[in-house]
Amino acid sequence: MSTINDVSRLAGVSKATVSRVLSGSRGVKEASRVAVLKAVEELNYRPNVIAQSLLSQSTGCIGVICAQENINQTTGYLFALEKHLSQHQKHLLLRFANNKAEVMHALEELTCGLCDDVLIIGARFPLNLTHENVVLVDCMDADTTNCIQFDHAFAAETACNYLIKQGRRQIALIVPDTSGAVDRVLLGYKRALENNFLPFNRNLIFMDSTSSSVALQVLLNNSTTLNFNALLVADEQEAQRVITQLQAFNKSVPEDIMVFSLAGSLHLPGVTTIPAIEYSMDAMAARIVSWLNEKTKSVLGSYVLRGDLIIPDIRSRK
Amino acid sequence: MSTINDVSRLAGVSKATVSRVLSGSRGVKEASRVAVLKAVEELNYRPNVIAQSLLSQSTGCIGVICAQENINQTTGYLFALEKHLSQHQKHLLLRFANNKAEVMHALEELTCGLCDDVLIIGARFPLNLTHENVVLVDCMDADTTNCIQFDHAFAAETACNYLIKQGRRQIALIVPDTSGAVDRVLLGYKRALENNFLPFNRNLIFMDSTSSSVALQVLLNNSTTLNFNALLVADEQEAQRVITQLQAFNKSVPEDIMVFSLAGSLHLPGVTTIPAIEYSMDAMAARIVSWLNEKTKSVLGSYVLRGDLIIPDIRSRK
DNA sequence: CTGTTAGCGCGTTCAC
DNA sequence: GTGAACGCGCTAACAG
DSSP: OOOHHHHHHHHTSOHHHHHHHHTTOOSOOHHHHHHHHHHHHHHTOOOOHHHHHHHHTOOOEEEEEEOOSOHHHHHHHHHHHHHHHHHTTOEEEEEEOSSHHHHHHHHHHHTTTTOSEEEEEOOOSOOOOOOTTEEEESOSOOSSSSEEEEOHHHHHHHHHHHHHHTTOOOEEEEOOGGGSOHHHHHHHHHHHHHHTTOOOOGGGEEOSSSOHHHHHHHHHHTHHHHOOOEEEESSHHHHHHHHHHHHHTTOOTTTTOEEEESSOOOOOTTSOOOOEEEOOHHHHHHHHHHHHHOSOGGGOOEEEEOOEEEOOOGGGOO | OOOHHHHHHHHTSOHHHHHHHHTTOOSOOHHHHHHHHHHHHHHTOOOOHHHHHHHHTOOOEEEEEEOOSOHHHHHHHHHHHHHHHHHTTOEEEEEEOSSHHHHHHHHHHHTTTTOSEEEEEOOOSOOOOOOTTEEEESOSOOSSSSEEEEOHHHHHHHHHHHHHHTTOOOEEEEOOGGGSOHHHHHHHHHHHHHHTTOOOOGGGEEOSSSOHHHHHHHHHHTHHHHOOOEEEESSHHHHHHHHHHHHHTTOOTTTTOEEEESSOOOOOTTSOOOOEEEOOHHHHHHHHHHHHHOSOGGGOOEEEEOOEEEOOOGGGOO
């Protein structure tokens, strides 16, 4: 790789002039400007970004630590983030981590000058870090600044309102405690019931960290008395799991029981599409990148992103 | 962030001594060694990797350009690659690209000193690049050096042998031309037929770039004369698509027609599991990273990775 | 054992 | 208009 010295030598000018031509480019005699550009072309010279980084004290690299369990959702995040980051001449440095220790380790390795900022995505464990230049996305620590959360209360309320409008008044709720948003979900759930003048039945709610299949089993065992006809679950993976379990119990979906996912639904061929709340990864990525570009990062605060109600198109089931 | 100067000042030694203590650490008086370490601790100093990179002319960053269409498969690659790269103190710089222009653009941005090497994954379009330090993984350009390919002939042959052993002697093949490996697939297909003394029926083969659903339609329309009872498709996404189409035609899978995917199968709840050839992402990633670590990269050559036959466990369908 | 010096490649003064 | 000089943070070579 040729350096600025090679170019300046070939063009017969100084390094400073070369630099001027390539950035700014004003206040340079046309003759030497042309000479520089010709030399650049000939040597296929491109400035070394590392040397530039050393000077500017910023690399344009954004670390992204994925602590997401749901690997499907991860891809959505990455796709949207990469798109927006590269549009702003930034680079995405990818890391996976499954627990706090791994997150901290990754953070250590990324914040030695390599990354300007770091995003932590989908951590379902507490990591009370005071680190600067770290943005938490869909993580447990909601009280922290610099974080983006999903509006789980709104999601649950919207979901219930939809289900109720569909004539489903007995809505079961299975949301494991690990999601870190059970209280918000329950809030939205209750709010929807209140607004529709429906009674709250404690027996329809499962928010322990016990397995969802056990919870569903309990529900099904008491199905004659409970008589539930809708089921709210945390995400699309959970949804597919319970659908399989329901069908094994001769319950048809959505006729007998309408399953609703509070975070995205699978759009794969051969997979039952269900109503769901979906979050715009694009909007989220745009928001994050605009944050990153603002210099006054101390005023980031927190941001709550609302999802959209997505209803499966009947016609698409040929 | 504190620099080496701060440490040297606080420890009362020179920068060089600080550097010696942190790397190598031999030939340093114990007293000053302790002083340096204490200062490092106090200032929470960590060497700036960018400055180190400028000197060593290597950043430890590996660019990964995903040109994969199948987004599901991409996650598998990334997961395995990140694991092996981080184990070798390397960083994964992620990029997505959908066509040659985008790949070249990403390549430009990554090879300005930022990345030591670049991986291009799953490009289904020709990109005859002579670039150094670029490794092609599952790409079209098979003749190039520095590339890893999947053994498609072996996959097809293994698939057919399995199907024949299952009593399926009329094996249809739908592999779009875009996969860039149709000739290899056909080779394996024919080889298996020959070895099992079965006739080759041209009418069962669809390798045009026309849509697979059209191809399947043709097959189904002639199903009385063709009487095929197995179907080989390119990947799991194709597989799910054709399964849906087959079921719409009242063909049951796998009873009437056994569908086989030549590249991975979905292991999602609620999704029909099918027999498939699967490639060990872990083995591939390990191979790539070991290549990257070898200094004599000029002898990389090409490598062909064989997949494993994965048969759905009957017991898993509760 | 340790401090000084040079230089990685670049951008930015500051004189000329 | 332009070139010499300095410094970004660090390490390697050379003196002492």
